[in-house]
Amino acid sequence: xxxxxxxxxxxxxxxxxxxxxxxxxxxxxxxxxxxxxxxxxxxxxxxxxxxxxxxxxxxxxxxxxxxxxxxxxxxxxxxxxxxxxxxxxxxxxxxxxxxxxxxxxxxxxxxxxxxxxxx
Amino acid sequence: xxxxxxxxxxxxxxxxxxxxxxxxxxxxxxxxxxxxxxxxxxxxxxxxxxxxxxxxxxxxxxxxxxxxxxxxxxxxxxxxxxxxxxxxxxxxxxxxxxxxxxxxxx
Numbered sequence: 660x661x662x663x664x665x666x667x668x669x670x671x672x673x674x675x676x677x678x679x680x681x682x683x684x685x686x687x688x689x690x691x692x693x694x695x696x697x698x699x700x701x702x703x704x705x706x707x708x709x710x711x712x713x714x715x716x717x718x719x720x721x722x723x724x725x726x727x728x729x730x731x732x733x734x735x736x737x738x739x740x741x742x743x744x745x746x747x748x749x750x751x752x753x754x755x756x757x758x759x760x761x762x763x764x765x766x767x768x769x770x771x772x773x774x775x776x777x778x
Numbered sequence: 779x780x781x782x783x784x785x786x787x788x789x790x791x792x793x794x795x796x797x798x799x800x801x802x803x804x805x806x807x808x809x810x811x812x813x814x815x816x817x818x819x820x821x822x823x824x825x826x827x828x829x830x831x832x833x834x835x836x837x838x839x840x841x842x843x844x845x846x847x848x849x850x851x852x853x854x855x856x857x858x859x860x861x862x863x864x865x866x867x868x869x870x871x872x873x874x875x876x877x878x879x880x881x882x883x884x
Contacts, residue, residue, distance in 0.1 A: 765813070766826070
């Protein structure tokens, strides 16, 4: 199993960014996928989950209405569209595989991509 | 929203047993997962579904969950176990992490 995030970088407050996660080594379309973030020096924070088919999505209250999770099972890819970014969204963003098609544990993680929101 | 409470730090001598707790309202009715994170690395699941060890995790790692407290137990602690540990559950379709516990091996 390999998960590789990309798309992070420096963005101004109020700006947008789209993160991607390329998956390999497993049947991507069979598992729910998550985004989890970690602000510098802080703990882990769950961001969002999408079901295996993409038909169900859930978000943390802190990002609801601003972030959109999506997936393309034909490309084995997971995405996170982040709009109206705030300084408090600065974090390393990890994609994480769920070993089922519903919320359980996160059995594999990518290495993360850093998002910095600053003027 | 559901809150998980962990001690900020736990210290233990090599060869001894470390216990890291995770408190939550009726947490015993939920499945608890535990992650180890070393500096600069992504987290790794060390216990899932309260007490199951994923493949490759040493038998020294074990978990329990009852009432309002879940516990991660690390037996015969080694220097390489020094890391941050996080508990995690699902509540109302939202993932919830504890604040994390820094395990220091003396």
